[in-house]
Amino acid sequence: MPQEFRLILKNIDQPGYTNDIECYLRHGGYEALKQAIVLKPKALPDGKIQTGPEQIRDEVKASGLRGRGGAGFSAGLKWSFVDRRSGKPIYLICNADESEPGTFKDRQILHKDPHQLIEGMVISCYANDVKLAYIYVRGEFPDAARILKKALADARAQGFLGKNILGSGYDLEIFIHRGAGAYICGEETGLIESLEGKRAYPRIKPPYFPAILGLYMCPTIVNNVETLCHVRHIITLGAAKYAQLGTPNNTGTRIVSLSGHVKRPGYYEIEVGKVSLGQLINGANFGGGLRDGRSLKAIIPGGSSSKVFRAGEKFKLKRKGADGQMVTVDVDLLDLPYDFDSLQAAGSMSGSSAVIVLDDSTDIVKALANLSEFYAHESCGQCTPCREGSLWMSKALHRMTHGGARKQDADYLIKTATNIQGRTICAFGEACAWPVISFINKFREEFEAKGEADEAKSGTSH
């Protein structure tokens, strides 16, 4: 039976483990930083000399670490895009704006093990020649902001932060910046605008790639909380050993947030791809199955923006056969390995690794109406298709769940959603369109039945 694999969560929730620096140090804290900061320049086979920071960047790339925030993009590659020749300062921002519905993993790290994040951040900043960094904490985490503020002060007092860190001559400051309740601040360019003291209107790419034109138009790295924590473990384990965790191209571990209709909702850390969706939901040491007497209806596999799966779906996935040739195999929904690539191949995504389980008691139209209300509320309003479309969809779904459904609503919603996706500055357009498109495509009969029932009741037909 697959088990949890606790790397990031190793100490979290253990009896006696607290979030103060003494406890962290007793558990081997800041050893990875001590190791990283004294790395000596190394001669490569081709005669080039590689500095310590360059070696760390190489390790992170070789580890295969993919961003844990939502996009799953290679962290090492993201770092490699940073413009290091501009002469401008390089900034690093930790994205602690955890707000994708279904996700509650960063909350655990911020509240219960803040020094793990700070250590990962200091190493990442050192590797990228960053002198000033920020932790952008969502406004609804006032406790996390206070805990981090104290943790930063304690780290500073012990020489892990500030001037001349551990006698290396390297200076770094990290400050807390608080958001104020806007989901769009989780989008990295919106986050940067917000940090500059503006409305969080995402910037258009090109030209505003953060790695080149980020905070104050300087090269900027934005990484998720969990991603930065992994950097610490990559240093401790070494890239090669780290990459043995998980599965090829889906390395390391990942914290899955499991919520909805399961017996044991919660956060579970797994080796990426070593546990299936079904095991996450039904495993005795994971979700523990559905509530008694209930059956599975749908799974939202990677945060509310990911496309929904319907119970019983089967997928054709490409796998390497015994002879090394690629073969197409049939995979049941519940047998999908929980990783980046399998979920993408199945037409959805692992996103922020938030699994929301819906059982047969769920009114699927009502569930979509709930999500659409979220997106209508959170659209920043910059792009017309998203600002207007997200509200149209929410209004139509509100009407549908309040006795006024019409037969053509399903088509109307699909048409609206398809006119939003791909026509906006940031990925919010897709985030609000995908739930609508996937819910209707996979449960069309429920949307149409509602329309028929309501029209029959009111005696009208449009």
Next chain:
Amino acid sequence: MSEPTEFSSASKPTANPLAHDAHFVVSAELEAEASELISHYPEKRSAVLMLLHEVQERFGYISQEAVAWIVAKLEMQPIHVLELVTFYPMFRQQPAGQFQVKICRTLSCALGGAYELHHHFCSRLGLDDQAHGIQTSKDGKFSVEFVECLASCGTAPVVMVNEDFREGVTTQQADEMMAQCRKTKG
């Protein structure tokens, strides 16, 4: 003389949505905190969200006077502060109740009974559970509002009472919470 048209200067200007606060006085402590926060950024303007938080924590909402103070402190245009207060949902433009009850309404909490919980708070406090936005009880003790995902979906439904975070809240716990709050002097 012709009648003033909709766009003429004679038409009524849009009122500033922010309330006045006759009691807005900046303490030396707040001045010091503001200076510290400003020092964290290469550009002053970046400190604006942090200053708005500091003001709201002390005064309960963002008043016209507070905006004027921030504008002077950060050398910004008033519109650039006002547009943040209207954009970021956490900032209040009017005073709220002594205890602000924020109930998460997004999917996992909704599946876990958030709407029933919201209805319970509203009916106990004489508020309309269908009304949009924040509502304050007549005695000024409580404000109730639905908010979007509070990132604790595994312990649904979740509620924040001011800065206190509560998980897996039942209607019985809600009653206890309100009783506890009522004992606290306003």
